[in-house]
Amino acid sequence: MLGIERSQKTSGMRIVLVAVLLIVATCIGGNVSAQDLKSWKDGAVKQSIIDFVAAVTDRDSPSFVPVQDRIAVFDNDGTLWCEQPYYFQLAFAFDRVKAMADEHPQWQQDPVMKAALSGDVKTIAEGGEEAVVKVVMESHAGMTTEQFDAIVSDWIASAKHPVTGRRYQDMVYQPMVELLDYLRKHDFQTWIVSGGGMEFMRPWATQRYGVPTNQIIGSTIELRYQLQDGVPQLLRLPKLAFIDDKEGKPVAIHRHIGRRPIAAFGNSDGDLQMLQWTAAGSGKRLAVYIHHTDAEREYAYDRKGHIGRLDKGLDEAAQRDWTVVDMKQDWLTVFPTLQVK
């Protein structure tokens, strides 16, 4: 994708010139420029990524992979952005519940919804998946897809993290944003395969990560097509359609991408099957776990994490010699200095 648009009225020569400049710029960039992966500390981990990309993109390498098969998949929560002290989508759900409270007086009689209204995460967490799903369903359904898109866009533009005070969208991981860019520069397709809601991510993740809408896959709820005064709309129903986590990730990859990725990045046991599925393909593969080891700049958790638990995955990574990113050691920066407008 050279970002060129053709039009019958544009002079052919101008297009040619732009194309030449873009291509020359890319060639000069070479395989790793000073701008590539600059938030990654030089060392074995960074090198393993660079070596992998070099091997699959070098035409003379026995591991060469043609462009259409250069597919990399990324988990989102805890892999591309922070997920502590609790999933940001849950913060969104709490804010929604508060905004909708007046229209739902019955919530005052419901222990789970009352907890959500007061931001009582502990009670919700104790209620397990059932409680979380309830809060999400109550706050994420009952509107059209277009209305929901607008609600998420409004929220993400201003909502802030309770500890850092940064906007959530400024708590993406700078090294991972650079990695996405680096892979795309080498003609990879970068896909997001998240346990989070597909429609919660799409309104902002396209811009924040540079990933097209259709390459952002996540959990979904049921939609109903209907005509409202003759105008077609998709209504969001309070019922889970697909959970894009654990065993669900390879299934979603198969349906949405239809090819097996050659690189996969995750941070928890929920990503284990995605990494297994990716690593088991023939030819050179890259399976990477982001290990949260930095209590100072971010959070430190793994085998006993209340969310984003990385236990079986850590064992399997050691056993299969997968790359494990030590956030404290391998990242020079965690969050971006430059925040989005």
Next chain:
Amino acid sequence: MLGIERSQKTSGMRIVLVAVLLIVATCIGGNVSAQDLKSWKDGAVKQSIIDFVAAVTDRDSPSFVPVQDRIAVFDNDGTLWCEQPYYFQLAFAFDRVKAMADEHPQWQQDPVMKAALSGDVKTIAEGGEEAVVKVVMESHAGMTTEQFDAIVSDWIASAKHPVTGRRYQDMVYQPMVELLDYLRKHDFQTWIVSGGGMEFMRPWATQRYGVPTNQIIGSTIELRYQLQDGVPQLLRLPKLAFIDDKEGKPVAIHRHIGRRPIAAFGNSDGDLQMLQWTAAGSGKRLAVYIHHTDAEREYAYDRKGHIGRLDKGLDEAAQRDWTVVDMKQDWLTVFPTLQVK
């Protein structure tokens, strides 16, 4: 996508030269070359397509649409290839049932499966959706996704249509293949949104229509991720997961594409919601019905078709002034002269 691959060892100049040649070739091609849409007879229908493409791709037009929003969706059965005397996927199912008969002696006691074994379409048709789903589930599940891919690839390479004697893949509509090319030449993404099985289409449709795997959407069955002797696989289960027909089509479009198409092509009432959804967006839109009017070169059917019924759609097309392709009048050729190897 200029089909250019970059490699650190390839000379930058050679790439530049190839790019320039490709771009110049495209510029010379202009908006409609003699090679474009050559199986379409000159007239109002062909012109409506050309006018639409010109309007949305001309930077100076008030209807200009940026590249990322140039999304066109196509039904498959009856729109891109023939669907008579019965869906080709049903022919595949019959052939599968015959091939699997020895392993399933119990089918001899089952009226539906016995009918399938003897190719008795009438009995299956009388059994309605339940009978069809049964035959499809028995023949399409119980193997891994990779095994199914190989089975479909083998079948499509040789299986032939009972009336024309052509291979099924040579019964695609030549004018539609040209239309797909023409749209892509103008930087459209072409997506297939079919009621047929996603995994029945993908092994051959990518090559036959020039559409990438991930842009082929269809009905799906449930998949189970499992480790077989440590090797991950996706097992096909005999249970429908999603029916990509009627109201399902806008839902699938929303999930897989995430943007509303600006052009939609169908041939039956099963495509009506997809055309409504497409046409209802803001800006210039193209909604097209392929009307089967050619009993001599193909088949003639509409309001009373036993499959591919076009009844409500025909009324709505007239009412909303959608484009209706009269296959007999508007197409110079129906099937390709050049058959695939």
